[in-house]
Amino acid sequence: MSRIDNRWFRHDSWARRHKKMIVGLLLVAILLFLTVFSYVHHEEITNTLKKIEGIGKEEKKEKEKPAPEKEEGEPEKPLVSPDQPMIALTFDDGPSIYTEAIVNRLEEYNARATFFVMGNRVQPNADLLRKMREIGCEIGNHSYSHPDLTKLTPEQVQAEIESTNQALAEVFGSGASLVRPTYGAVNDPVLQMPYPLVHWSVDTTDWQIRDGLAVIDNILGTVQDGDIVLLHDIYETTKDAMMALIPALQERGYQLVTVSELMEARGVTMQPGQKYYHARK
Numbered sequence: 001m002s003r004i005d006n007r008w009f010r011h012d013s014w015a016r017r018h019k020k021m022i023v024g025l026l027l028v029a030i031l032l033f034l035t036v037f038s039y040v041h042h043e044e045i046t047n048t049l050k051k052i053e054g055i056g057k058e059e060k061k062e063k064e065k066p067a068p069e070k071e072e073g074e075p076e077k078p079l080v081s082p083d084q085p086m087i088a089l090t091f092d093d094g095p096s097i098y099t100e101a102i103v104n105r106l107e108e109y110n111a112r113a114t115f116f117v118m119g120n121r122v123q124p125n126a127d128l129l130r131k132m133r134e135i136g137c138e139i140g141n142h143s144y145s146h147p148d149l150t151k152l153t154p155e156q157v158q159a160e161i162e163s164t165n166q167a168l169a170e171v172f173g174s175g176a177s178l179v180r181p182t183y184g185a186v187n188d189p190v191l192q193m194p195y196p197l198v199h200w201s202v203d204t205t206d207w208q209i210r211d212g213l214a215v216i217d218n219i220l221g222t223v224q225d226g227d228i229v230l231l232h233d234i235y236e237t238t239k240d241a242m243m244a245l246i247p248a249l250q251e252r253g254y255q256l257v258t259v260s261e262l263m264e265a266r267g268v269t270m271q272p273g274q275k276y277y278h279a280r281k
């Protein structure tokens with residue numbers, strides 16, 4: 001072999017060794033990239049899931065700790081602390097196939113809400129309505145078949161409201177004491193009904209946007225102590241939002257109470273034919 005061949009041979013052999021090293025380094029780099037990428041990707045998915053469902057999982061663990069033994073003669077803790085912030089979540093138009101999940105979430109967090117139900121949905125959902133009452137929720141009247149009450153005669157208005165209370169009376173022995181007028185629309189015949197009319201101070205527009213995360217943002221971005229929040233338990237997106245919102249609102253210090261509890265805690269006596277929007281301080 002000539003000197004030149006020898007040199008080339010040596011060079012070639014060095015290059016091949018070098019090539020192996022480069023390939024090795026590349027493989028290590030690719031493996032590192034894949035590991036980091038899958039970790040970051042996994043983190044992203046986990047964070048999104050947490051946002052939708054898992055908020056408050058940590059607190060839940062806290063809650064699962066056994067309660068300290070109650071001292072003999074210690075007074076019962078009141079259901080509502082009047083000086084602490086509170087809001088009333090209200091759900092219209094149900095019950096629907098999504099309502100039970102909301103009720104279960106409320107129960108899980110020892111929270112309450114007010115459900116303004118439609119009369120024609122009472123009988124098929126009697127068990128669920130009983131469960132609402134059992135966990136301290138309030139049931140209100142949202143008409144029998146959801147017409148715009150202001151387009152009806154006074155007799156028709158009365159029939160819409162009273163037939164709903166009759167349906168509730170068949171389940172509970174008495175009707176609802178609060179009415180939420182459909183579309184929030186009132187006129188004289190509606191105002192003359194012998195019930196307080198519950199409106200709202202936070203409109204989530206959940207019926208329009210149908211986006212759980214946007215509903216969450218709407219509420220967390222605007223809600224304040226004493227608000228009444230309008231929601232509809234007939235949308236899956238609203239149900240999804242509640243999974244995160246109920247713990248998230250409690251985490252921010254809000255007690256989740258019924259409309260009647262809110263008003264009572266703020267010293268408001270509700271009167272027939274009066275409209276109520278909130279009980280802010």
Ligand code: ZN
Pocket residue numbers: 092093142146182183
């Ligand atoms: Zn409605």
